[in-house]
Amino acid sequence: MNVSKVSAIPLYQQLEDYIRESIESGQLKPGDRLPSETELSKRYQISRMTVRKAMERLEFAGYLERYPGKGTFVAAPKIPQRVSMLHGFHKKMSALGLKVKSTVLEVQSIDAGIIIERRLGLQTGDRVFQISRLRYVEGTPVAIQIA
Secondary structure, three states, rough: OOOOOOOOOOHHHHHHHHHHHHHHHHOOOOOOOOOHHHHHHHHOOOOOHHHHHHHHHHHOOOOOOEEOOOOEEEOOOOOOOHHOOOOOOHHHHHHHHOEEEEEEEEEEEEEEEHHHHOOOHOOOEEEEEEEEEEEEEEOOEEEEEOO
16 A cells, blocks of 8 residues: 555545455455554555554544554454344344343333324323333443334
């Protein structure tokens, strides 16, 4: 990979794209250790700040995990789950052979409000229970579900 200093694409973006493509293509696998910021800086002749920005963006996007004193590693793939698909969460994750756990964070009685009253066929002023749960897959928190 060559970083083009004359390209309209920012240097951090070029490095970020290269690392992301290496991960998505399988060239870099979960658990692989990446070179240090200093090593990448020297290899591509760009500043450490530029490398750091690319790494931070990849970490935020879930591609990398950084461990102070140990290095930066390719993260295990996350389970794609849209919020609208949380219905049947336990069943879907179990079907994938994953261990699922839920922890109730809060239960409260609230006024239903006009939208919920209409959807549930309730009377004006009726109350409903709102339950907030933290959902885990393989011990990792993956979603907060409010029902």
